Amino acid sequence: MTTTASSSAASATPSAPPFGRALCAMITPFTEAGSLDLDGAQRLADRLVREGCDGLVLSGTTGESPTTSDAEKSELIRAVREAVGDRASVVAGVGTFDTRHTVELALAAEKAGADGLLVVAPYYSKPPQDAVEAHFREVADAAGLPLALYDIPGRTGTRIEPETLIRLAGHPRIVAVKDCSYDFLAAQKVLARTELAYYAGCDEHNLALYAVGGAGYVSTVANVIPGHLRSVLDAFEAGDTPVAARLQQRATPLIELMMAAGLPGTVTAKALLNELGLPAGPVRAPLRPAGREAVDGLLAAYAELTAG
Numbered sequence: 247m248t249t250t251a252s253s254s255a256a257s258a259t260p261s262a263p264p265f266g267r268a269l270c271a272m273i274t275p276f277t278e279a280g281s282l283d284l285d286g287a288q289r290l291a292d293r294l295v296r297e298g299c300d301g302l303v304l305s306g307t308t309g310e311s312p313t314t315s316d317a318e319k320s321e322l323i324r325a326v327r328e329a330v331g332d333r334a335s336v337v338a339g340v341g342t343f344d345t346r347h348t349v350e351l352a353l354a355a356e357k358a359g360a361d362g363l364l365v366v367a368p369y370y371s372k373p374p375q376d377a378v379e380a381h382f383r384e385v386a387d388a389a390g391l392p393l394a395l396y397d398i399p400g401r402t403g404t405r406i407e408p409e410t411l412i413r414l415a416g417h418p419r420i421v422a423v424k425d426c427s428y429d430f431l432a433a434q435k436v437l438a439r440t441e442l443a444y445y446a447g448c449d450e451h452n453l454a455l456y457a458v459g460g461a462g463y464v465s466t467v468a469n470v471i472p473g474h475l476r477s478v479l480d481a482f483e484a485g486d487t488p489v490a491a492r493l494q495q496r497a498t499p500l501i502e503l504m505m506a507a508g509l510p511g512t513v514t515a516k517a518l519l520n521e522l523g524l525p526a527g528p529v530r531a532p533l534r535p536a537g538r539e540a541v542d543g544l545l546a547a548y549a550e551l552t553a554g
Contacts, residue, residue, distance in 0.1 A: 263443040264392055264421045265335040265362050266300030267462030268476040271308040271447075273469055273515050274322060276527035282318045286525030288329035290469075293524070295334045298476030299468060302326060303364055303424075305339040307401065308466045308512050313530040316351060323358035341366030341396060345381045352389040362392045364424060364464075369402035375410050386419045394422035394464075398447065401426075408432045415440035424464045425455065434458055449501045453478050453494040457487075466511035467504050470518045470548060471497065500547040507543075509536055517541050518548060 272294065275286035291302055304326060305311040305319045314322075319338070327336050338355035340363050342348045352363050368381050386393050395414065399405040405427065414420050415436075425433050426447035433455060437444055443461035446452045452463040456479060468475050474497055481490035504514040512529060517536040519526035521544075529535060536544070 263445075263461035265337050265394065265443075265445075267479055268299050268468070268472070269301035269303055269335075269337070269445065269462060269464040270294050270299045270468035270472060271303045271306045271464050271466045271511075272326075273512060273519065273526055274305065274309040274314060274318075275525040276530065278527060280528060280530065282314070282321060283525060283527055284321060284325040286527065287322055287325050290519075290525040291326045291329045291334075294468065294472050295330050297472040299334060299472050301335040301337060301464075302330065303337045303339060303464050304360075306364060306396075306464075307339075307398075307510075308469070308515065309339060310512055310530055310533070311339050311341075313533075316354065319351065320354050320358040323355055323360050327359035335361040337362040337364050337394065339364045339366070339396075340385075341368075343368045343370050345384055348381070348385050349388045352385050352391070356389055356391050360391060362394060362422075363389060364394050364396050366396040366398065367402045367404045367406050369404065372403050375407050378404060378406060379410050379414060382414055382420065383417060386417050389419065392419050392421040394424050394443075394445065395420060396424045396426070396447070398424075398426035400428070408435050411436045411442065412439050415442050422461065425451075425460075430454070433460075449475070449505060450498070453482065453490055456482060466515055467497070467501055469515040470504075470522070471500065471551065474551065496551060500544070500551050503540075503544055503547050507540070509540060514540070514544055518544050521545055522548075 275283040277283045304322050323338055338360035340348055340351035340355050365385055397406040422443040424445045424447040437459045445461050446455040446463040449465050449467045478490050478493045505511050513536050516526040
């Protein structure tokens with residue numbers, strides 16, 4: 247993985263990013279009784295890969311990691327790995343506010359068959375930057391898999407500062423960032439000074455970050471429109487920036503309703519998937535399902551986008 251990241255900076259034609267370009271932050275399907283739906287997870291994972299995802303991120307925020315057990319997380323990795331084989335990378339969310347627990351989850355994810363780890367900044371306790379850096383280094387030292395660091399200060403309360411990311415980029419197993427910082431200048435500073443693969447974690451930034459050297463995206467919205475979002479990157483790769491821009495803009499109403507209309511992306515993604523007859527099931531408390539008005543709005547935006 248490190249060799250790939252290094253070669254991308256040195257060659258005129260960048261090598262593939264460490265986990266692919268079009269990644270879905272996959273929801274975790276549950277049965278109506280609230281238990282883990284492994285069959286549904288396998289069917290959803292297969293569909294996502296067939297329709298354009300070359301990586302799946304499991305047990306992130308969208309995957310309801312705060313309310314799934316350690317055992318469920320490992321079961322989910324094994325099931326999805328079986329479903330997608332080597333057609334897509336499987337990245338496991340293992341981040342917690344406890345370094346020791348995060349290391350345990352990292353080792354379990356590796357054993358279960360993950361290709362990489364997504365590690366969020368320690369949340370709630372607001373550690374200073376030297377402690378944040380030490381946390382990531384301890385996880386990277388313990389695990390044998392490449393890490394993507396997840397910067398989402400709006401949820402964690404703690405930023406991974408650009409200088410911290412630049413120092414951490416020297417670790418051989420820290421290869422990527424999922425960026426939800428909403429600080430586009432900081433992202434470009436880190437891109438300019440490191441070989442880290444930068445993934446947009448906010449769907450409205452997918453094309454913009456890619457255009458300045460990002461690796462791709464880790465998308466919640468990809469749960470429902472994986473092919474459309476992939477087509478944005480494909481158009482840009484083909485050199486057709488106006489088409490890429492139009493495709494990104496066409497997705498904006500749905501992105502806004504799913505990610506910026508007051509409901510968590512997990513809730514809106516599951517609501518749409520359920521309406522479309524795809525594996526999802528309920529959310530776990532304290533989350534609550536979307537109301538009928540919200541669901542109708544999501545369906546209308548989805549129908550308009552997919553009408554052609």
